[in-house]
Every structure is written in structure tokens, then in C-alpha cells.
Amino acid sequence: MSKCYDVVIIGAGPAGINAGATLAEMGLQVVLLDEQQSLGGQIYRNISHASAELLADMGAEYQRGRELVARFEQSGAGHEPGATVWHVEADGHVYYSKEGTSHQLKANYVLVATGAMERPVPFPGWNLPGVMGAGAVNNLAKEAGLVPDCEVALVGSGPLLLLEASLLIKKGVRISTILETTPKLPPLTAVAKLPPALKRMDFLTKGLKMVSEIKRSGAEHYKGVTKIKALGKERVETVEAYSDSEQLHFPAGLLLTHFGVIPNTHIFRLIGCHLEWNQEQRYWFPKADQWGRTNFEKIFAAGDGAGVRGALAAEYRGELAALELARCLGVIPTYERDLLARPIREAILHDHHPRPFVDAVYAPLFSKETLDKDTVLCRCEQVRVQDVRKAVQEGVRDVNEVKIVTRCGMGPCQGRMCGPALAEVMAAELSAPPERMGTLTVRPPLKPIPLEEVATMELEGSAAQPADLFKNQSK
Amino acid sequence: MFKQVDTQDLETVEVVVDGEPRKLQAGISVMAALLADGELNSRLSPTSGKPCGPHCLMGVCFECLMEIDGIQRQACTTEIEKEMVINRHLSETGENSHE
Amino acid sequence: MSEADVIVIGGGVTGAAVGLGLLEEGAERVVIFDEQLPSQRLSRGNFGLTWFMCKGANNPIYAQWCRMATKAWPAFAAQLMEETGYDIELEWTGGAVHAFGEEQFRQYAASVEAITRSCREVGLDYPVRMLNREEFAALIPEMPLGEEVSGAMYTAEQGHINPLLLLAALRSAFQKRGGTYKGAHSVSAISPKDDGSIAVATSRGTYHCKKLVVAAGHGSPRLLTPLGQKLPIYPQRGQLMVSERYQRVLKVPVLCTRQTPDGTFLIGLSTEDAALSSEVTIDAMKNQAANAIRLFPLLKKLNWTRSWGAIRVMTPDGAPIYTRLDRFENITVLALHSAVSLTPLHVKMIAPWILGTNEAPQISHFSNKRFNV
Numbered sequence A: 001m002s003k004c005y006d007v008v009i010i011g012a013g014p015a016g017i018n019a020g021a022t023l024a025e026m027g028l029q030v031v032l033l034d035e036q037q038s039l040g041g042q043i044y045r046n047i048s049h050a051s052a053e054l055l056a057d058m059g060a061e062y063q064r065g066r067e068l069v070a071r072f073e074q075s076g077a078g079h080e081p082g083a084t085v086w087h088v089e090a091d092g093h094v095y096y097s098k099e100g101t102s103h104q105l106k107a108n109y110v111l112v113a114t115g116a117m118e119r120p121v122p123f124p125g126w127n128l129p130g131v132m133g134a135g136a137v138n139n140l141a142k143e144a145g146l147v148p149d150c151e152v153a154l155v156g157s158g159p160l161l162l163l164e165a166s167l168l169i170k171k172g173v174r175i176s177t178i179l180e181t182t183p184k185l186p187p188l189t190a191v192a193k194l195p196p197a198l199k200r201m202d203f204l205t206k207g208l209k210m211v212s213e214i215k216r217s218g219a220e221h222y223k224g225v226t227k228i229k230a231l232g233k234e235r236v237e238t239v240e241a242y243s244d245s246e247q248l249h250f251p252a253g254l255l256l257t258h259f260g261v262i263p264n265t266h267i268f269r270l271i272g273c274h275l276e277w278n279q280e281q282r283y284w285f286p287k288a289d290q291w292g293r294t295n296f297e298k299i300f301a302a303g304d305g306a307g308v309r310g311a312l313a314a315e316y317r318g319e320l321a322a323l324e325l326a327r328c329l330g331v332i333p334t335y336e337r338d339l340l341a342r343p344i345r346e347a348i349l350h351d352h353h354p355r356p357f358v359d360a361v362y363a364p365l366f367s368k369e370t371l372d373k374d375t376v377l378c379r380c381e382q383v384r385v386q387d388v389r390k391a392v393q394e395g396v397r398d399v400n401e402v403k404i405v406t407r408c409g410m411g412p413c414q415g416r417m418c419g420p421a422l423a424e425v426m427a428a429e430l431s432a433p434p435e436r437m438g439t440l441t442v443r444p445p446l447k448p449i450p451l452e453e454v455a456t457m458e459l460e461g462s463a464a465q466p467a468d469l470f471k472n473q474s475k
Numbered sequence B: 001m002f003k004q005v006d007t008q009d010l011e012t013v014e015v016v017v018d019g020e021p022r023k024l025q026a027g028i029s030v031m032a033a034l035l036a037d038g039e040l041n042s043r044l045s046p047t048s049g050k051p052c053g054p055h056c057l058m059g060v061c062f063e064c065l066m067e068i069d070g071i072q073r074q075a076c077t078t079e080i081e082k083e084m085v086i087n088r089h090l091s092e093t094g095e096n097s098h099e
Numbered sequence C: 001m002s003e004a005d006v007i008v009i010g011g012g013v014t015g016a017a018v019g020l021g022l023l024e025e026g027a028e029r030v031v032i033f034d035e036q037l038p039s040q041r042l043s044r045g046n047f048g049l050t051w052f053m054c055k056g057a058n059n060p061i062y063a064q065w066c067r068m069a070t071k072a073w074p075a076f077a078a079q080l081m082e083e084t085g086y087d088i089e090l091e092w093t094g095g096a097v098h099a100f101g102e103e104q105f106r107q108y109a110a111s112v113e114a115i116t117r118s119c120r121e122v123g124l125d126y127p128v129r130m131l132n133r134e135e136f137a138a139l140i141p142e143m144p145l146g147e148e149v150s151g152a153m154y155t156a157e158q159g160h161i162n163p164l165l166l167l168a169a170l171r172s173a174f175q176k177r178g179g180t181y182k183g184a185h186s187v188s189a190i191s192p193k194d195d196g197s198i199a200v201a202t203s204r205g206t207y208h209c210k211k212l213v214v215a216a217g218h219g220s221p222r223l224l225t226p227l228g229q230k231l232p233i234y235p236q237r238g239q240l241m242v243s244e245r246y247q248r249v250l251k252v253p254v255l256c257t258r259q260t261p262d263g264t265f266l267i268g269l270s271t272e273d274a275a276l277s278s279e280v281t282i283d284a285m286k287n288q289a290a291n292a293i294r295l296f297p298l299l300k301k302l303n304w305t306r307s308w309g310a311i312r313v314m315t316p317d318g319a320p321i322y323t324r325l326d327r328f329e330n331i332t333v334l335a336l337h338s339a340v341s342l343t344p345l346h347v348k349m350i351a352p353w354i355l356g357t358n359e360a361p362q363i364s365h366f367s368n369k370r371f372n373v
């Protein structure tokens, strides 16, 4: 394998695949790295090996992934499956681990297309075995053909929660309840955003159909629930919540949670990319120009990792980034880039119509009351909400400072699961906006690797200086 | 907990889980293979000592860390291979669960 | 409150310790301003050794100062933990510097002899000795040594702590004694007034005080330049890496590797000229990991989970700068390396000196003036 590329793409979801195919078709040297074993990312996970039944279950949108993958495989772009990227430098060096060996690559440009993750929202009992992300169960179906074999409860908010519920119903899974934290009536901000959404009746109809399917299944469905708790001894057994003042109690062999999707910004923070705050969706995303170029000349961002807009937009944005990269590398002139970009931008616009409305309906809610003092905020290090509040009372004002005092965010997940809620807890405590609390600093490695692996890796031109702590104390 | 929808021509691999030989579904991640075989726990939390189970199945939460061939790895991003030695150390009382 | 008796700029381990000491010594109305800048993380990114070994080879007064600090540590830690409820994880198990091969072993032995001699000249003992390979192995029986390890330089009279919890505990003790700690307050200017008071402009308003302590690490020069004061410090980067938890096998800290009570290994010893960049370099990671494995092969299979860089405040001769400004006697500047090790003295001796209630004889040797001759 070569060690130098025009573009190294990280993440083989729709954004990465489409960018890779476009670039390779133009004759550029590209390689696509992904820690998964096959192409597809989150949405098209394992699509190349999907059974006929799964394809039918998942619908036409899932099938679109097959065409993407087929085009990629034709294009001549390189693909390294099972390659976990653990460091990226702004000058274009990429470090990854594969089958127990780490490698260093040099890229003229790096396209980061590492996607999104479910927003982690801590509540009492969320760390019990059997409480899983709705996306986790979706992944198990795609990857391994598994479906829940017990009574399932779902909690949270957002269209993907309802989508997952309707998929499970289709497969005959028993659903004890769906508890939505979304308010019973949409906020006024949403109503104002309805007109553009009406341009996409196809989309809205699908949503309504999903809701009616859920209704028909007879699953108990509540909106505006509060104070969710997962209960059980060694694993989750029941879920408890409140609807107005009524206490709800349902059996839950599995409790699936979903509170929307946020960009996974760890890799951008590692590189040092500037981030921006999305006030409505309460998440950080990398600052980028219309082609996905970040504040670093060599680092591009595309897909949901650059701001959540869904799989189609990810695909389109991957292509836009590819066009600009091809221009930067001197393969196409500016006017051609713009010509090729025009229909893609139109498609993005068309795809985008309903999103502001949907986003407003499912805008996340946070307040001092949402986070119970005993809730485990940091699952890795068992840090509770009250520990963070104590630190704030002792004058701590930055998330990184909380981390050093409480260990919140210091465990193996490096703050992926607690970081967003940590800022919310601090902000609520100080009555300040969460974006003022800062973000946890990310340092290599992005994912743990054995010490021996880094000790034995090959690096180009090593320049380490010998250490001498006492050199200024010799006479 | 989970069942296989499509049980036709499933391939299996032989591995060792917590000291016992076991046949698990091939071609998927270690975590998915364990779930498919009725397991929910991945390890004991080194900080609380309580059992953990996988949460995200996409490499984010690190709840599926377990010792695979002598190294702590995320079981949901590690593909199962024949003769793997998997240790979850579910019965240990000590703080650290290696070796 | 915008009036204070003493203001301390910088709430790192130096500022927090001195602030606590000022209150213990009877000062009232003490305020600490701390920016908590993610880029200035020296007190949040160090190794946590409370050591005297090897320090002061060129300067017996500094060697003595370090010894005094380590001697004071166990009692100081007990008091701090009692007062705050924070467990700072003090372990007083000694400390070692390993040697690879015979040549390095001989060099270390010679340096022990040299420092012992120079300490003796000022009537100080230097309880450090060389351990051969077998003795070193016997000291840490659960942690097998790599083949090339020839022995170690060792003392029983030092230890290690959790530096992060030390910082939290100092801050907590300071507040419990009535001090005011202002996080996220950045000082932008110091203006001495004709009446002898000092105005301190912060990002959230101006404060006035009678005495001022500047302990802002690499943030100090910018505050002192307008007062016509040059601070002869320079940056030196150190990078550290940390492993996942493992059962407790290494109970004596070594200069480049120590295991914390919760089981993680801290690894690293780099002294780089990188100006103010706290970036992590993979070069250094590779070197440090290889070095640690050479010392303790058991580390091979352990996961590396995190790394960071921090920028030491270094002085030309390695000893601290504790100095009053020539033109403004009520402004004290503290700038140094090894502030964790020296913490007990910052509380018990530097604070009284700042207030003028007591002056330990060593302190005058650490004045900035020594660089003018």
C-alpha cells in the first residue's frame, strides 16, 4: 500500500463513499479508511451483505446505498476496512490501526466524513445493561440480522425514534410503550417553519404513515413525558416516567433510547478545527466553507459530522467537497467545479425543505430539572451530576477544569458520552449558555491502542530530542 | 434477548469465551455474536464493579470493552475470528480485571 | 467585593498554595483570579511527583529547599485532606530513576556522589543511593524489569500524589478558610497607584488591593512587561501519556513511569524546545512508549488511552524565582518548575514571607537579582 495520497477520506458512509468515487473517477489517488469491515457507514451498514428480507424491511432508501457502493467499487478508489483512525494532523498526516499494527499516511488533503452519533442524554439507570441506543438495535439488524426477542420500551425524541419503533413493529417485536419527551404541542417556532416543509409532501406523508402504523399496533404512546428512570437490578427490567402528574410504569426487556443525532466532533477537536454552536439543536459542528473546507487548508469536512442533515445531504456534500478537492489538486478548473456543483446544490435544497420544521418540533430540551442529582453523568468514571455541581460551586468554570477535578470525561470513551450533558449541567447551574462552558479537549489517540503498537510503528523522519530534565542544573 | 431472523446457512466460528469453548455466529462483531448467543454483559465496570452492557454498537460508548486475545478492545468494532480468546472477567471482585 | 487585602493572579498549584498560606498566616480578604485557560495547563498536566532527588546539583540552597519541602509533605498532606475531604492519593513509597546499561549506571552513581558532596558542604544529608538490578527488582517485585535495566538511583524519602486533586484540594481549603476564588476571571492589567494600593483590571471589573502576588505561569510576562519588569523564564514542553487501568503492580514511582492508585500508568519524560506549543507529537509518543516498555515489558499489551503536552516554566539555573519587584515592593512574583513538590513550602514559608511576618533564610537566594550579576 502506498503511503502518500491526494486525499485520505475517513469514514465510509454516504459522504465518504461518494467523495471517494468522484475523486477516483477523476484519476486521483484516494483511500477510504473506516473501522467497519464493510462500506456503508451508519445508514448503509453492511449493505453489500444485506439479505433480501432486510432490504425489503429497510425500504428504498436503504437500497440507494447499494448503488453508491457499486459505483465506489467501480471507481478504483482504495478502501481499507477495519482501519481505526487514531490521530490526524492538520498538515495531512493520518495515523490508523489495522489488525494490530499502526500506520502513518501522508495526504495532500484529508476529508473527514466520520458521521454523527446519538445524543447521549443521561437519566437514572441509563447505564444498566439492556438500555441501548435505538441506533444500536438498528445496527444489529443490519449487521447481524438480529431482532429483539423480548418486550421493548422506547424513550426519547426525534423522528428516528418513531422510525425505529415502526421498523420493530413491522418485524413483530412487542412494544410495551413509546415515551416521547417531545412536548404534546409543537412549539410556535415550528409552526413558522411549516410552509417550506409543505413543498415536500412526500416526506411528510411518510412521517404520518409511520405514526399511524404505530397507532395501529396498539403500543402505548405518550408525549411530553418527564423524569424517565430505568429500573432493574443487574439489568433493566422496567421503565418509569411521568405524563403530567400521572406516574407511568412499563416492563422493558430492552429499553431503547434516542434523543436525536449530533455530529461526532472528537476528530475535529483533535485536529484543532474551529467549531460553531447550533443553538436550536444544541450541538457543536466544525466551521467550514460551502465546500466543507475547515479553518485548515488541508482538512475538509462532509456528511453528518459536519452538521446533521441526513444521509442524502451527506452524499451530496461529499460530492461537493470532492469537486473542490479536484480543483485544488488541479484536475478541474473553477468554472467546471461550479457547473458540476449546481445540480448538487439544487438537490441539497430540495432535500432540506422539511428539515427546519422537523428540527424545531424535536428541538432538544434541557433545564436544571432534567438532570437528577444522582444520575451518573460519566459512565466510565461513575461521576454523578452532583459531583459536577459541587465543582462548579467551588469556582470551576470550564468543562476541562471539571474533568480534572471529578474525572468526568477521563475514561475510555474520552467524554463522548458525557461531554454534551456535562456542559448542560454546568450551564444550568450557572444560568449561562452551554456553549460558554467550552468543549473537552481531545488529544491522541482518538481510540485506545496498545503501547507496543505505537512503540513499534514506522514513522517518517523521526526528530525526537533526548530528554534531560536537569540540563539547566549542571554546573 | 435477541434472535436471529434469518437462520438459514449461518456460519459459525469456534472461540473461547470466559474459559469455555463456544460456537458463535461468524462474519459479525464479537459483541453482536455474543448478543446473538444470549449474552448481555460485556464486563464489570472498573469504577463501580457493576456489570456493563453494550449501549451504542457503533464504537462510541466503550461499554463493550473486553479482553480479546489479551488486549482490551471494543467488542462492537472487532470482527469475530476463529480461535479468539475472549475474557469478560465477569466474576472478579478486584478493581482490575486483567490477567 | 472589589477591595482585597491581597490578590493572587493565577490559580495554578502555586497561586492556590500561596493563597491558602496567606489565610493560614492571618491575612483577610484574599482573592485568587484564575483564567482556567485550556492552553495553560501546567498544574493540570504534570506528573505528580513530590521529589527532591537530582534537584540542586548546581545549587545546594535549592537542594536544601527541595529537601525541606519533601520532608514537610506527609504532614502537610494529612492536614489538607483532613480540612477538605479530598483524598490527594499521597503515597510515600520513595522514588527511583532507572538506568539502562553499565555506562548510565556509572554516570548516575557519579552524580549521586557529586550532589552528596555538595550537600555536605552546607551540612545537608542527601539520602540517595544506587540500587543494582537485583535490589531494584526486589523493590518492585510485582513489576518485572526489562533485560537492559542495570539498576536505579533511589531514595526512600519522597513520593507521589494526584496533582489534579491536589489543585482541587488547595482551592477547596482556600475557600473553606474564607478566601474568594474567581474562576474564569482574566487579569488584563496591573496598575500601582500613588497611595501604594494596586488596581487590578480583570475581564469582569477592576479590583483594588494592598499586596499583589503574580503566579500566572507563562501568563506572567505579559502582565509584568508594562511595569518594566522582565521575567527570565523560558518554556520547555513535556509530553505525557496514560494507559488504561491495570491491577496495582508498580508501587514505587519511577521518573518516567508511575502507576496511580486507581491503576492507570502515567508514562513520559520529554524536555523539548517547542516554544509555547503544547501539541502532542507522535514521535514523542513512540519514543516514550518504547522506553517504558524497555523498562517494564509488561506494559506492551496495555492500551494507551490519552496523551497531552504541558509547558514547563523554566528558569536559567533551574531554581525558583521568588522575587519582589524593585519599584513596587508590594508586588511579588513567583515563577518556577517543580511547584508540586514545593507546595508545602509555598503554603508555610512563601506566604509568611509575602506578608512580611516571617522570612526563611533560603528565600533571599531565589530573588530575581541573582541573574543581574
Ligand SMILES: Cc1cc2nc3c(=O)[nH]c(=O)nc-3n(C[C@H](O)[C@H](O)[C@H](O)COP(=O)(O)OP(=O)(O)OC[C@H]3O[C@@H](n4cnc5c(N)ncnc54)[C@H](O)[C@@H]3O)c2cc1C
Binding pocket: A010, A011, A012, A013, A014, A015, A016, A033, A034, A035, A036, A040, A041, A042, A043, A044, A083, A084, A085, A086, A113, A114, A115, A116, A117, A118, A133, A134, A135, A136, A138, A160, A163, A261, A302, A303, A304, A305, A309, A310, A311, A312, A314, A315, A446, B058
Ligand atoms: C445510530 C444512528 C442510526 C441512524 N439511523 C438512521 C435511519 O434509520 N434512517 C436514516 O435515514 N438515518 C439514520 N441515521 C442518520 C444517517 O446515518 C446519517 O445521516 C448518515 O449515515 C450520514 O452519513 P455520513 O457519511 O455523514 O456518516 P456515517 O454514515 O455515519 O459514516 C461514518 C463512518 O465513519 C466511520 N468512522 C468514524 N470514526 C472513525 C475513525 N476514527 N476511524 C475510522 N472510521 C471511523 C464509521 O465507522 C462510519 O462508518 C442514523 C444515525 C445514527 C448515528
Ligand SMILES: Cc1cc2nc3c(=O)[nH]c(=O)nc-3n(C[C@H](O)[C@H](O)[C@H](O)COP(=O)(O)OP(=O)(O)OC[C@H]3O[C@@H](n4cnc5c(N)ncnc54)[C@H](O)[C@@H]3O)c2cc1C
Binding pocket: C009, C010, C011, C012, C013, C014, C015, C033, C034, C035, C036, C037, C040, C041, C042, C043, C044, C045, C046, C047, C048, C049, C050, C051, C185, C186, C187, C188, C215, C216, C217, C218, C219, C220, C223, C237, C238, C239, C240, C310, C311, C312, C313, C334, C335, C336, C337, C338, C339, C340, C341, C342
Ligand atoms: C510534563 C510535566 C511534568 C511535570 N511533573 C512535575 C512533577 O512530577 N513534580 C513537580 O513538582 N512538578 C512537575 N512539573 C512542573 C509543575 O507542573 C509546575 O511547576 C506547576 O504546575 C506550576 O504551577 P503554577 O501554578 O506556577 O503555574 P500554572 O499551572 O501555569 O498556573 C498559572 C495559572 O494562572 C492562570 N493565569 C495566567 N494568566 C492569567 C491572567 N492574566 N489572569 C488570570 N489568570 C491567569 C492560568 O490560567 C493558570 O491557571 C511538571 C511539568 C510538566 C510540563
Ligand code: FES
Binding pocket: B031, B054, B055, B056, B057, B058, B059, B060, B061, B062, B063, B064, B065, B074, B075, B076, B077
Ligand atoms: S457498544 Fe458502544 S462502543 Fe461498543
